[in-house]
Amino acid sequence: MVPVVELNDVAHVYITDREASLAVDHLQLTVSAGEFVSLVGPSGCGKTTILSIIAGLLTPSHGEVLVNGHKLSGPTPEVGYMLQQDYLFPWRTILNNALLGLELTGRITPESIAITSGLLEEMGLQGKENIYPQQLSGGMRQRVALVRTLATDPSLLLLDEPFSALDYQTKLQLEDLISRTLRERNKTAVLVTHDLSEAIAMSDRIILLGSNPGRIRRTFDVPRNIREVLPFHARDQEGFQDLFHEIWSAMELRSDQE
Amino acid sequence: MMTRNIARNESSDSRQSELTELYQDHLAHKRKQSRHVLSVQLGLLLFLLTFWELAGRLKWIDVLLFSYPSKIFNHIVQEIISGELWGHLGVTVGETVVGFLLGTLLGTGLAILIWWSPFLSKVLDPYMVVFNSMPKVALGPLFIVVFGAGFTAIVVTTLSVIVIITTLVVYNSFSEVDSNLVKVVRTFGGSRSQIFRKVIFPATFPAIISTLKVNVGLAWVGVIVGEFLVAQMGLGYLIIYGFQVFNFTLVMSSLFIIAVVATVMYQLVLYMERKLLSHK
Numbered sequence: 320m321v322p323v324v325e326l327n328d329v330a331h332v333y334i335t336d337r338e339a340s341l342a343v344d345h346l347q348l349t350v351s352a353g354e355f356v357s358l359v360g361p362s363g364c365g366k367t368t369i370l371s372i373i374a375g376l377l378t379p380s381h382g383e384v385l386v387n388g389h390k391l392s393g394p395t396p397e398v399g400y401m402l403q404q405d406y407l408f409p410w411r412t413i414l415n416n417a418l419l420g421l422e423l424t425g426r427i428t429p430e431s432i433a434i435t436s437g438l439l440e441e442m443g444l445q446g447k448e449n450i451y452p453q454q455l456s457g458g459m460r461q462r463v464a465l466v467r468t469l470a471t472d473p474s475l476l477l478l479d480e481p482f483s484a485l486d487y488q489t490k491l492q493l494e495d496l497i498s499r500t501l502r503e504r505n506k507t508a509v510l511v512t513h514d515l516s517e518a519i520a521m522s523d524r525i526i527l528l529g530s531n532p533g534r535i536r537r538t539f540d541v542p543r544n545i546r547e548v549l550p551f552h553a554r555d556q557e558g559f560q561d562l563f564h565e566i567w568s569a570m571e572l573r574s575d576q577e
Numbered sequence: 578m579m580t581r582n583i584a585r586n587e588s589s590d591s592r593q594s595e596l597t598e599l600y601q602d603h604l605a606h607k608r609k610q611s612r613h614v615l616s617v618q619l620g621l622l623l624f625l626l627t628f629w630e631l632a633g634r635l636k637w638i639d640v641l642l643f644s645y646p647s648k649i650f651n652h653i654v655q656e657i658i659s660g661e662l663w664g665h666l667g668v669t670v671g672e673t674v675v676g677f678l679l680g681t682l683l684g685t686g687l688a689i690l691i692w693w694s695p696f697l698s699k700v701l702d703p704y705m706v707v708f709n710s711m712p713k714v715a716l717g718p719l720f721i722v723v724f725g726a727g728f729t730a731i732v733v734t735t736l737s738v739i740v741i742i743t744t745l746v747v748y749n750s751f752s753e754v755d756s757n758l759v760k761v762v763r764t765f766g767g768s769r770s771q772i773f774r775k776v777i778f779p780a781t782f783p784a785i786i787s788t789l790k791v792n793v794g795l796a797w798v799g800v801i802v803g804e805f806l807v808a809q810m811g812l813g814y815l816i817i818y819g820f821q822v823f824n825f826t827l828v829m830s831s832l833f834i835i836a837v838v839a840t841v842m843y844q845l846v847l848y849m850e851r852k853l854l855s856h857k
Binding site: 374398410411424 | 755757758760761762763764765766767771775776779780782
């Protein structure tokens with residue numbers, strides 16, 4: 320089976336007026352269909368750069384990126400991107416915000432509108448279609464952002480710390496919701512996060528990155544019993560703490576050396 | 578269980594009526610306060626007018642220079658009856674409206690152009706800085722030579738006052754749009770024109786509308802100055818003419834009419850702003 324994402328020896332250089340700096344180097348990464356992969360690491364390890372490259376927002380200085388076997392040359396509807404905050408447009412209603420992607424890719428039809436309002440309903444946003452984002456709580460807004468990303472039916476979702484701006488309770492609820500939704504639809508996902516326990520609770524595989532320049536240090540497979548339950552209960556599973564400590568000490572070790 | 582529920586309902590009802598009462602008190606207090614402000618405002622106006630009238634009639638001030646209210650009022654009524662006023666008023670309002678709309682449109686258009694092309698923005702930057710710092714009125718004679726003494730020269734003078742400042746303000750609000758909103762559109766593969774239509778324009782629409790308020794005032798400056806320089810018609814012409822023949826009643830009544838019409842235009846723009854931004 321063709322992997323959903325394939326990075327072949329990818330490197331990226333940021334050029335400013337003051338210097339050219341190597342952000343990420345020698346990236347080799349394969350994500351297969353239906354897999355949930357998390358990228359963790361110290362700040363400055365190029366996590367967001369990697370997501371931007373897979374999203375087609377940045378063209379890597381070196382190497383190639385394949386999405387579903389096709390070489391990437393810009394943003395594609397096959398990839399959905401969820402940002403750190405909802406960034407809903409305050410002048411659009413909830414439904415019109417959710418329809419943004421379909422509108423931009425010229426796929427607004429009565430059917431796609433019906434599917435999108437179905438999605439909103441599924442996320443517990445029924446009856447909110449015609450109100451404006453400022454009338455919703457942070458958790459609800461991020462759920463609208465999720466619908467906006469899912470509405471274009473991408474096969475791959477990039478999640479750039481989508482829970483970091485939320486309070487703890489909302490964050491746990493949303494983790495479960497996203498985990499369940501992606502599993503039901505058999506979506507592939509790459510999550511960037513600072514929160515190690517979130518990474519373990521949500522993913523099949525965790526990739527630890529090192530910094531200066533960003534590169535892959537180590538990969539951890541999450542045991543089956545943790546993978547099979549929703550994130551909230553995953554935290555109570557046997558082996559969760561052990562894996563947490565293993566990744567934690569690997570991270571500490573790296574940062575001491577660097 | 579039942580009785581406790583009922584008891585709670587009763588107490589919440591009485592709480593509710595208490596809240597309604599407090600709210601009504603607040604509204605009544607606010608109404609009273611705004612009535613108070615209005616009556617002092619009117620009183621002040623009446624006092625000033627009476628004082629002016631008395632000062633004029635009792636010759637405390639030079640009537641030739643300062644006129645007085647009843648004289649000005651009579652003058653305006655006469656102008657209205659003879660129909661003389663409407664021609665002048667029509668010309669000035671026409672010039673102001675054309676200058677105002679055209680200036681806002683051109684200014685916004687130019688802002689869009691330099692947003693579209695960062696290269697053009699860099700090229701035009703020093704020209705805009707120089708032109709913006711320059712007292713535009715000084716260009717008046719040049720406009721008269723190029724466009725002839727009339728409507729066009731006056732509108733161009735107005736445009737010179739409005740366009741660049743509109744461009745600067747609108748372009749600035751374009752660049753202040755949250756780059757993450759743009760990123761959302763880019764992740765869906767949105768083009769530059771889609772970024773403009775779906776994000777930049779709707780996000781800055783309130784800012785563009787609020788430049789209208791500033792532009793109404795600026796348009797009046799441009800038109801009156803333009804009329805000072807060239808016109809044979811219009812309220813600015815009446816002011817200069819009145820000054821030259823030492824008819825200050827004419828000057829004052831023209832000023833009064835300008836104040837009224839400019840206020841009406843400003844209120845219209847405010848009304849439009851509220852209508853257009855009503856969902857906020």
